[in-house]
Amino acid sequence: MASETEFVADILAGLPADPRLEVPAGDDAAVIRPPAGRRTVVTVDMLMEGTDFLLGPDCPPAAIGRKALAVSLSDLAAMGSRPEAAVVAVALPKRGGAELGRGIQAGLAELAAEHGVALAGGDTNTWDGPLVLSTTALGSVMPGEAWRRDGGRPGDLLVVSGSLGGSLLGRHLAVVPRCREAAAIAGRFDVHAAIDVSDGLALDIFRMMQASGTAAVLDLDAIPIHPDAVRMAAGPGDGRLPLDHALGDGEDFELVLALPADEARRLVAASGQAPLETPFTIIGEVTAGTGLYGRMATGERRPLTPRGYQHGLDDA
Ligand SMILES: [Mg+2]
The missing domain is CATH 3.90.650.10 (PurM-like C-terminal domain)
Structure with missing residues (x-):
């Protein structure tokens, strides 16, 4: 069984460099350069096996990784913001966790590349429970230009x-x-x-x-x-x-x-x-x-x- 250290080293080695990351993933925390003159938009989501998805032939780990990030990017889009970076926390079941983790990472990385999102870090734990995956995505928007839910007016x-x-x-x-x-x-x-x-x-x-x-x-x-x-x-x-x-x-x-x-x-x-x-x-x-x-x-x-x-x- 691979150790968590080896698993994390594998993931870090596969992350592309990104100019927005002044300190990339792998330190105690990442340091992100915010785009000049823009506000930071942040959103977090959690997906739980058994509630939000059931792993199986129709639902491979890569699909779950992709979906977790997609849900957060959708929230950034709904704020009229541009996606910039994301961090991911995952609780992997001990049995089969390494393969699951690699699959999830592949799905995350694919969608991140499609939308120019810098993967800035994460946390991996193992336990006896089911797969739980939480994504925090950071976006940017011009000051005062975020789309909100509360601005609808009669006649719109x-x-x-x-x-x-x-x-x-x-x-x-x-x-x-x-x-x-x-x-x-x-x-x-x-x-x-x-x-x-x-x-x-x-x-x-x-x-x-x-x-x-x-x-x-x-x-x-x-x-x-x-x-x-x-x-x-x-x-x-x-x-x-x-x-x-x-x-x-x-x-x-x-x-x-x-x-x-x-x-x-x-x-x-x-x-x-x-x-x-x-x-x-x-x-x-x-x-x-x-x-x-x-x-x-x-x-x-x-x-x-x-x-x-x-x-x-x-x-x-
Ligand atoms: Mg939403």
Whole structure:
């Protein structure tokens, strides 16, 4: 069995040098040079085997490493920030831990390279429990320009990137964080509020509206439905519509933005081509009041339950 020291030495030897790291991984702590004149944005996420994923043939360690970092980068994108660096803490099961750790590292390193993220360090422990992986990602943004959840205003239109639903068929393990899209939008469009879709389109929009003190009306015909949502709805015993999957499944990691109407239309028109290849779609509007409503093609509206994934939390 390899020792932890050997394992860590292996990982450190494989990390590419990065000019942002004044002191790279391997010391007691890393020293990062912040980009001149920009603010630091920080986010942390934790993935737990058995709750957030099940290791198996469809879910190799590299996919988990990639996903852990992708989830954090998605949060950085939702702040309109640029990813800069990340640190990772992992609790490996003793049995098979070394191979697992190497696989996770490979997935992390691949996504970090794709998005220009400096891996600045980490901590590896082993125990008798399942795999637990925590990622802290650092981004940068111009002062005062971070996209927040609480800036939505009545009259804004809501736009979403890509299409939604059915991510459990595999996309949840191949998350493409919308960092390039955020970079193409930040500073060029007047974004009032933003969130990434982690727990479900309806639930995450509801959260953004709660933070903004506003309501939202979603045009149900306009929601871009992913083909996976259609496949899932057609599955035996599913009993739900593709639209229900698009509204409630989560793990889409798309961006939802609230912008003034003319800005939203300008954004949608600019999408689908360089530098914003991902299509963006107007899916509804922000209104005064509270809650979430769905609007049919007939104009009739009904309250929409903000369904989505939430961790259970009980009092003692
Ligand atoms: Mg988020």
